[in-house]
Amino acid sequence: MISHKMKINGKYDINASSDVIWKMILDPEVLEKITPGIKSLETTDTDTYKAVSEVKIGPVKGAFNGNLSIKDKKEKESCLLVIDQKSKIGNVVAEIGIKLAPSEETNTEIQYTGEAKLSGKLAVMGQRIMSGVVSTLSKQFFKALEKEIENK
């Protein structure tokens, strides 16, 4: 049987120290700015947010809302991003481990790996293109993060 769980993994080099990156990705104001399609990000608890977003890539188009939380934090090293988003075209439940691996003094490789579970139209229509969608969204996220770091 083919698994409906979509593997998500990749890495991205950013010209900044793990210290800087760590602070940035835990800052809801920054997250709100750099996450693609995000409309609002509201802190509901420590490291827990209510997010509203709109995503449109190819045939995948929908307004998502639900929770984002960051767990298992190891200062400047790693954390687990837990996503539970609902939309009319289906729901996404994902757990993505994020690791910061300093490659040089001013350079960090961000490694991410995890799984997303899709349902509804997202699964029926979108599974073929979802990995492409996720990779595009991640690139957008990291580019925006890079820009944000440069601007600081």
Place this chain on the structure above:
Amino acid sequence: MGKFIGKAVKRREDARFLKGAGKYTDDIKLPKMTQAAFVRSPYAHAKILSIDTSEAKNADGVVAVYTAQDGCGEYGVPCGWQVDFKNGETMREPQHPLLAKDKIRHLGEAVAIVIAESLEQARDAAELVEVDYEELPAVTDPKKAMEEGAPLVHDQWEDNAAFDWCIGNDRAEVEAALENAHHVTEMEYINQRVAPNAIEPRSYIADYDVNTDKWTLYTSTQNPHLIRLLLCAFVLGIPEHKVRVVSYDVGGGFGSKIYHYTEEAILTWVSKEIGRPVKWTSDRSEAFLTDAHGRDHVVHSKMGFDKDGKIVAHLTDEYCGMGAYLSTFAPAVPTYLHGTLFQGVYTTPLIHLNVVGPFTHAVPVDAYRGAGRPEATYLLERIISKAAKEMNMDPAELRFKNFIPPFDGVKESGYQTQVALQYDSGNYHGTLERGLEMLGYEDFRKEQSEARKNGRLLGVGISTYIEACGIAPSAVVGSLGARAGLYEVGHVRVQPTGKVSVYTGAHSHGQGHETVFAQFVADKLGIPMDDVQIEHGDTEQVAFGMGTYGSRSLAVGGSAIIKSIEKVLEKGAKIAAHKLEAAEEDLEYAEGKWTVKGTDKSISFGDVSLTAYVPHDYPEGLEPGLDYSSFYDPANFTYPFGTHIAVVEVDPDTGKVDLKRFVACDDVGNVMNPMIVDGQIHGGVVQGIGQALLEEVVYDESGQMITGSYMDYAMPRADDVPMIETDRTVTPCPHNPLGVKGAGEAGAIGSTPAVVSAVVDALSHLGVTDIQMPLTPQRVWKAMQN
């Protein structure tokens, strides 16, 4: 053969179809008509925690929003066939609500209906309905559904079995014969779920008229009267005379439009609530999620042979998924329409089949072209071909050895099978001999071994099928659990001018009834085809008829029309005798007139018709008019058979199958229109090729469908199919007046195992003995590597 019977008369209905002028349900636009959209579950199995429709109700153009809480048809849609457990326990029959109330049981199950002024507004508002679900573990594999601890589809029973049924000889006796057999061939495989993919998606319009307190339901169905009966008496509790069901042109059914769907009932309910007509047409995505699928059998089978290759016993266990609820025909398909064909065309003395029918978290299955017989044929024809390889025999020779000898059902009696049925007439040697001749079998075998030396992978596959159609004798199917009779009605209304309107309870959704029925009516009455009009599909025009499925239209529906024609001619003869001042027995009827034998005194059909309606000079005591309706209940099923042979070449590098030739020699009894029979065979063969090579509905382990569009579900296209070479032998049906057997499903029944056996044959020298359908390049390539 008559003037029209047996001739390739071009199809009358094609003029409108080819011009895009067909009248399909979605083409109908009524004044003040509203549009519906459904809110459907994104989960296969979930609890419904809450539904909030407030925002949707206030959206632009919205007329109404309903959920199960609004009390629409709480008993739900019924099942039409009861298949009990072999231990006597009654079939488990869950309620199938029109809208899910507390629980979701398959992906795409409807939880709310939104009615709006326009389709766009209905769909936009449907997105505003907030449903909170708690997702639960799901099971979609029929065998896994019966494992200990599998998630239950219906909580009121301790396991997922809807029934556990068997047919044939005593199991212990069959097992013992297998123990003692010289050779036993074993197979385990899945006859995969397929989606019906009619070109016209399902479409319904319900229209309640407050002034007459009557409903009209326009529906793309194969059986309008059956829908009316189920809708009225079982679902909504409306008196039947208050509902008219109309089904004009229907763009393909393949069995999936037999089922009385929840959407038909809920639209009918809604129309009275809102006092306006309401339409819903499925889109292609909804069709994948909600049209009844076909097949879904998990099979384990053993066939035993003696040292000469004679079959001594056949034992099979199957798990046949029902889906989340029981559709109209679902329980019958893998049991009485399947197990009863396990004799095949062979003299197998001992047969036993056990079928467990589990509920799964998937859309319900129902009949799909062939309905149970393709699954039986697939098993028999594959296991015999596999056995031939194992015993180092030629697959044609092994078949000849085991065939039931020819019998015509008149001089020789019918053949009594081990699995309840009695075949009407057959000559199984005949089609295989002709099929091999058409192919040039011996030359092909030489070409194959030459090709192998050059690294080319050629293979041939043979299938010698039989099926049961012309469904069916009412008393027989009643004793087998059918909750309906399966007769047909045929009404011949002779107009005063001698023109003829024929009303049939059969229903055409692509078959060509308007042509074929007119051919034999015109011939039997000796009048031009232009003088005959065939009407169907309107419950207020046609008496209670059973619709079309199981290749029954001509064998059963045609026979009912013949009965009425006989009555017309009998009465016509009385009128003619009076007008000609002759005795009835001195008259003969030919070419549209009654003639006094041996004289030139005659009277035409038209003059007799006019006399019947202007009865001034008329036989004493005879009623005026020339108008007869008859019901025909067949004496037996009909049993078409044939030989299908496929030739393939497999690409050694990619595993891609190239279907090079397809030979079909079918015997469908007498043929009314050879062009239409060829067309039916072509269509069926291509559907069978689709299942063999391309098609499969795949649910993942949480019940999400990952083949829900044409990006992921492969349909056969023109370049997947070679020119299909057809021929026929003719063994008439001995028990119906036209001697016809039916041709609608034969192609889909015979073709699938021929294609798979051909691929296995091409790879047999690599040790390949079987490949799971569909034979995608990936699967074929993998099989070659092992």
